[in-house]
Each structure stands twice: as C-alpha cells, then as structure tokens.
Amino acid sequence: MTVTRDDPTTRTGNGWLRRVLALIGILTCLFVGVVLAYVYVGTLLAFVLAFLYLVAVGVGVSKLGVPGSDPEFKEFGASLVLAVIVLLMATGAGADAWHNMMLSSGRDVRAVVVSEHVEKSSRGSTTRTYTLVSRGEGTVPGGPLKPDSERFNPGDTVTVRMDPAGRVAPKLPGEADSPASLWLAVGLNAGFALILLWFARP
Numbered sequence: 001m002t003v004t005r006d007d008p009t010t011r012t013g014n015g016w017l018r019r020v021l022a023l024i025g026i027l028t029c030l031f032v033g034v035v036l037a038y039v040y041v042g043t044l045l046a047f048v049l050a051f052l053y054l055v056a057v058g059v060g061v062s063k064l065g066v067p068g069s070d071p072e073f074k075e076f077g078a079s080l081v082l083a084v085i086v087l088l089m090a091t092g093a094g095a096d097a098w099h100n101m102m103l104s105s106g107r108d109v110r111a112v113v114v115s116e117h118v119e120k121s122s123r124g125s126t127t128r129t130y131t132l133v134s135r136g137e138g139t140v141p142g143g144p145l146k147p148d149s150e151r152f153n154p155g156d157t158v159t160v161r162m163d164p165a166g167r168v169a170p171k172l173p174g175e176a177d178s179p180a181s182l183w184l185a186v187g188l189n190a191g192f193a194l195i196l197l198w199f200a201r202p
Contacts (some may be wrong), residue, residue: 141166160173
C-alpha cells in the first residue's frame with residue numbers, strides 16, 4: 001500500500017497565501033470604512049479607521065515575512081509610507097466614486113447660477129463653487145456645484161445631475177457619469193495589494 005504524504009512546503013505556501021488574502025480582505029474592508037466615514041460621518045472616524053488600516057499593514061507585513069529577512073526594517077517602513085500615500089489618494093478617489101454612484105439614481109435639471117464663491121489655498125490653487133437655483137424648485141439640494149474645470153458666471157443656465165434627497169452635491173452630467181474615480185480607487189488598492197505580496201513573500 002502506498003502512503004501519500006503532504007509536502008510541508010505546499011502546506012506552508014497555502015497557509016501563507018491564506019494569510020495574505022485575509023490581510024488584503026481586512027484592508028479592503030477598512031478602506032471602504034474610511035471612505036464611508038469620510039463621506040457620511042466626519043474626518044475623526046475616518047482618521048481612526050485610517051490608523052487601524054496602517055496598523056493592519058504594519059502587523060501584516062511583519063507577521064507574513066520570513067523572520068530576519070528584513071533586519072533594517074526597510075520593507076516594513078516602505079510598506080507604511082506607501083500605505084499612507086495610497087490611502088490618501090484612494091480615499092479621495094473612492095469618495096468621488098461614491099458621490100457619482102449616489103448621483104446615478106438622481107436626475108438632470110436645468111438650473112441658474114446665482115452666485116460664485118472663489119477660494120484660494122495657501123498652495124496657490126483656486127477653487128470655484130456655484131450656488132444654483134432650479135426653475136420652479138428653488139435652490140438645488142446637496143450644496144453648491146464644484147465643477148472640475150468649467151467656469152460659469154452668475155445668470156448662466158447649466159444642466160446638472162442632482163440627488164433629490166440632497167445627500168451629495170450636484171455635478172455636471174459628464175462628470176457624474178465618469179468612471180475615472182472608481183477605476184483609480186480600484187487600481188490603487190489592487191496595486192498596493194501586489195506590493196504587499198512582494199514585501200511579504202516567503
């Protein structure tokens with residue numbers, strides 16, 4: 001009778017892969033939580049979840065790697081720096097993608113620009129927002145319009161996509177339909193997952 005024995009290397013590899021997938025799943029859930037907290041609750045809860053995200057990255061990389069393979073903690077430090085950069089960029093993209101998803105069930109209305117607000121940051125960038133009034137419906141719910149590039153003047157008539165419940169600010173239809181933010185958020189998270197696989201390789 002032939003007895004088949006499991007290869008210890010295979011068992012180790014499978015266990016490592018399961019732990020990596022579990023880490024990526026935890027980070028994905030935390031990232032979604034950061035985005036939703038940022039959109040609906042406030043920056044404090046988003047900051048707490050972001051801190052937990054970084055803790056999970058640090059613990060995950062340190063536990064998954066081979067002991068002694070990173071004596072100077074270079075990969076550990078690099079993973080945390082990358083995590084901060086990816087989290088900041090992906091949160092902004094994710095929030096914008098969630099904004100667009102909420103507007104997907106909204107409707108297009110014709111509105112008149114009644115005022116323009118110009119805000120200049122210390123870095124020299126200029127942000128323009130526009131208060132809109134929809135004919136027959138009053139002020140467009142959700143807040144002022146903040147277009148990516150187009151500029152308007154008081155009295156101009158524009159078509160915007162709005163959420164009747166006022167949960168998010170209106171957008172120009174072309175910007176609301178754009179999938180760029182969604183793909184950016186997905187791409188950043190997928191890229192970071194591949195980097196984690198490299199840092200935590202056995």
